[in-house]
Each structure stands twice: as structure tokens, then as C-alpha cells.
Amino acid sequence: MTAMPLVLMYHSVTKYDDDPLNITVSPDRFAAQLRWLARRGLRGVSMRELLAARRAGTARRLVGLTFDDGYTDFVSEVVPALLRHHFTATVFMVSGRLGGSNEWDAGYPVKPLMDADDLRRVARQGMEVGSHSVVHPSLTSLTGTELRHELTASKAALEEIVGAEVIGFCYPYGHVGAREVAAARGAGYDYACAIWKSEHTGPHALPRTYIGDRDGALRLRAKRMRHRMRWGS
Template identity: 45%
Template sequence: MSVATAARVRLPLPPVLMYHSISPSREPDPHRLRVHPDRLDRHLRLLRRLGLRGVSLTELVRAADRGAAAGLVGLTFDDGYTDFCDSAVPVLQRHGMTGTVYVVAGRMGGQNEWDTGPRFDIMTADQVRAVAAAGQEVGSHTMTHARLAGADPAVLAAEVGESRRVLEDVLQAEVASFCYPYGSYDQAAADAVRAAGYDNACVTGDYRPGDRVTLPRCYVSPRDTRAHVVARLARHAVRLRHASSRD
């Protein structure tokens, strides 16, 4: 099997949880992005109680390559908000876990201008380096948080390829993981991710095709209790079996 063909084969992973902002703020949150740090702490305590360990997406994928992903759960945090550095990293470290934070490379030091409503600060280059030094994975979330489905080749090259180059320049290290903003992708976008040299990429809830650059995730809402997390873990297993049975 060629490398290109292998990249398109379904990769059945354990669940991958999808967070955004981790903050104690009580400001309006119409897009349901903000999970309180205490709630994240309860979620991670639950994982430990279940005998599970949260890891970055690249660690999870490479463990799966070795047949060693049992007992792991992927933890991802979209957009690269400063509260990941301030609020999420201490909780992750307390539990001996890691995650992948997906940074909008062209908005470092800025805000989430792609959203209507509340503004969230995005990490600076120095904060991105600090997060990586703390053992967390930094992945790419494009240059501008653009929707990639239907984008022309020049846009794909800029958003997918240039964002990797920018982050690798900041980190002086490989950036292996990519995340499609809004979960918006098509075959051309997935091909652009492969061409840019990423090892893996994740979407939002789609379980097909579910290959190395279209890995599904489970959205975690600001009000999710431990029972909700258990339900999401169980639902992942059901959806994965269903998708695999249709291949």
C-alpha cells in the first residue's frame, strides 16, 4: 500500500473531545464556546476515574499506529485563545494530561474577528511558545479561520500551507496537526492538508471518511456534566462502529 493510499484508510481512534475557550468569565457566550476551568477539571477527573488519559491528537494518532491507543482520549482546544495558556494548561498539568491547541496563525496577538458577538484574545507568539514548552501540542487552525470547503487552490495553499510555515517559524519545531475551522472541508481541502505535510487533521462530528486527515471529534458544551461526557464517549463508539460497517 502506498503512503497516499494509506493516508486515505479509515483510522479508528478512541474519542477526541473538542473544547474552545476555558475561562471562568461570566460574560455572554452565545456561541457556547466557554467551558469553566472547574468543569474541565471535573471532566479530566472523570477520565482518570475511568482509567483514561487525555493526550494530544498527534500522540493519540501515533499511539494508534503502534496499536497502543487503548486507554487514551484525545483532547483538543480550538482557536488558540489566551485562556488556554492561563486556565487550561494548569488543569491539564494537574492531571498529567496533554492536549492540542489549534492556533489561528494569522491572528496571533489579535482576537476572534471571524465571530459575531463576544471577543476573545488569541495567544501571542510568545504565549504559543510557552504552551509548547509546557508540553502541549500546537496545531494549525488556518491563517484567518476561513471556511475551506469550496475554497480555490490559492486560498487553500495560503490558509493551510502558510499557517503551518508561520507556526513552525514561531516554534522552530514541526507542526503535525491541523483543524478545519467550522469543520468545513471537502476533498480538495483534505488533499491540501496532506500536500502541506501535516501528519493528521480533525473535523467536528463527521465520521466519514474518518481517515488520517478527517478524524472526528465530540463537541463539549459549556454545560456538559460528567454524565454528558460519559454519554459522548459511548456515542463515539456507536458512531464509529456504524461508520465502519458502511465502508
């Protein structure tokens, strides 16, 4: 199978007391993870930049950085840390929850989401904005009409906000099958991110490597090595 670039999957970066879903990385740990990349001559970039470099044959020292859901800490914690290293990233936004919170995680800690002004701000700072659907459903459970709405309405709404084409999508919960891959392609996305390797792996189901608060230098090294052994890149 064609080699896949290393893409790291984050959600939230903030101080926390309780994180039952394991989606939060502390700011200190995140800073250390970025330093780990930089010391190895690796540069974290958005998916847009990574895939363009891959097509040009210049992606060898690049690592994709992605942040799901669009939490406000992307503005306050993530972007400043990235800019210190001259890194960029892609944030996948749930378009129908702008300025709201992670309602899909009912019963778990509430996390605020970016609003339209926040999205415009991070886009001006060089970050890529991608779609993470309208309301964060499991796409595999939807009807065809509902699926198309989640893909197309979110794309249109985000494009209007940032004033640029939205070319990337991220499947909520990583739930994706052949129907969803075809729908993402048909909706006009150049690429889509999944989580796991599967029979659908390709430009519209790119696997990613989960990164959490436990990932120090040794675990990062192991995850990078595992990726290189699996994909040869």
C-alpha cells in the same frame, strides 16, 4: 470503517457571562471533566501522542484533547489544569491573528488570542501546537490558491515560532470536502481534524466530540458510549 479514537473538541475555558456560540467551558466544569476522565483510568493527550500510540497499538486508554482557535485562556486556565493530571493537549492556532482576537466571530463576545511567546511557552510545557489556518476562513469557499496559502503559510509561521514541525491541522468551522482533505495532505500535515463524521472521515478528516459547559458526568458518559457504539473504540 476503521475505528476512530475518541477526540474531544474544546475552544475556550474561562469564566463568562454570555456565551451565545456555546464555545466556553467554565474552569470549574473543565476541572470536573478532567477528573471524570482520570477516575476512569483515561488520560487526555495531544493528537500527536494519540495517533503515535494508535499506530503502536497502545491507545486504548487515551483520549485526544483539542482546543480550537488559540485563546489566551489556554495558557492561564487549560494548561495548569492539564498538568495537574499529567495530561497534554493540542491547541490549533489561527496564525494570522496572533496576539489579536476572534475577528471571525463578528458581533459576538471578543476573546483574546495567544501571542508568539504564549505559543512557545505552552510548547515547552508539552502541548502540541497545530494549525487552524491563517485567518479562520471557511476553506470550502476559497480558490485553490487561497486554500494552499491558508494551509502552507500557517504551517510555516507556527513552525518558525515553536521551532518544531507542525503536523496537525484543524478545518475552520469543520468545513471540509475532498479538495480540502487532499490539500491538507499535500501541504505536509500528518493528520487533520474535522468535526463530524462524513464520507471524508480518515486521517485527514478526523471526527471529534464537542464538549461544552453543560457536559457533566452523565452527558460525558453518554458521549463516550455513543462514540464506542459508532466506532468500536
